[in-house]
């Protein structure tokens with residue numbers, strides 16, 4: 001064997017595995033079908049501003065070990081995610097907290113907010129005769145009442161899923177994260193921030209000294225050949241090199257040539273615009289558009305992630321870059337962003353998992369290999385645990 005590991009995917013999962021294995025003396029090669037490293041956390045400078053090319057990425061975790069680990073590869077700023085929701089001409093703070101309730105109903109105390117919510121929930125249940133919510137609309141109304149549902153949930157959710165809330169299952173919303181404090185920090189985690197200089201550097205540092213080839217596709221460039229030494233096991237060959245193990249972070253169904261049919265995803269389309277004559281487009285990194293008529297769900301203004309208040313006061317950074325995020329139905333060939341968690345896909349994934357279990361020298365990892373939405377900290381944790389488990 002020429003190599004111990006072929007790592008398919010230079011995203012976060014593949015790169016943490018490569019770094020950890022290389023550190024332990026294993027010979028690794030990393031390939032990615034894209035023309036850049038870092039997978040979906042890829043950021044690139046546009047007019048001096050780090051642009052999150054695959055949607056807004058905010059690092060947040062309560063896992064101290066993961067926070068310290070990622071801190072070895074980049075310095076993080078003190079960014080706190082505090083998105084704003086825009087419904088027609090009205091602006092509301094997110095997540096739903098006392099600032100939101102105060103703006104919506106002119107109240108000031110938690111008791112008053114609870115009273116309004118309880119009254120609206122009771123009215124919605126009585127008017128609609130809701131006992132056991134049959135769909136997402138009934139579920140949201142019976143958890144938050146009419147105003148929160150109409151202004152902040154309905155349009156946004158319908159755009160995200162491409163279907164009316166009455167056609168979506170109730171279980172998508174289990175509870176509404178109401179906070180009866182004046183606190184716009186979206187996440188509950190202990191640690192949070194954005195790497196100064198972007199995310200790509202983190203992966204670049206992880207892959208330092210490890211052979212990495214871009215524009216290489218596992219399906220096209222790698223062949224599977226039966227092992228001479230271990231009957232029933234395959235080894236992998238690329239350009240005449242042999243690999244005894246594979247860490248695969250692509251789509252698990254694609255690995256098995258869609259033998260049982262494709263798993264479903266939701267996709268996104270990003271429209272990025274540089275505005276050299278505008279210094280401050282929306283005054284916040286993330287603004288959610290909650291009205292159904294607006295075709296995008298969010299606008300990201302990237303400079304606010306990185307420069308904090310320096311973007312507009314102190315040391316103004318001239319010009320700005322914004323990205324509009326449009327939800328999209330997924331078809332084969334498009335970027336698969338979010339797994340669709342329903343019974344059909346759970347059963348299909350279980351079938352692919354059973355095939356994967358027959359390949360002891362192939363590890364399926366990351367969001368696509370495990371068909372699971374993972375935040376970055378969970379991906380790092382899963383990759384560290386995977387390497388520990390393997391060795």
Ligand SMILES: Cc1cc2nc3c(=O)[nH]c(=O)nc-3n(C[C@H](O)[C@H](O)[C@H](O)COP(=O)(O)OP(=O)(O)OC[C@H]3O[C@@H](n4cnc5c(N)ncnc54)[C@H](O)[C@@H]3O)c2cc1C
Pocket residue numbers: 008009010011012013014031032033034038039040041054055056057058059060216217218219249250251268337338365366367368374375376377379
């Ligand atoms: C819109 C959006 C916003 C997000 N925001 C946040 C956030 O704010 N905070 C947070 O913690 N997390 C966020 N995430 C999650 C984060 O993006 C993931 O946790 C992380 O990128 C997953 O890393 P990965 O290595 O599993 O997958 P990926 O980054 O997708 O890497 C997989 C790589 O494998 C390559 N590949 C696939 N198939 C093949 C093949 N056959 N041959 C060669 N290469 C292949 C792909 O090109 C890709 O580069 C967000 C995700 C999305 C979609």
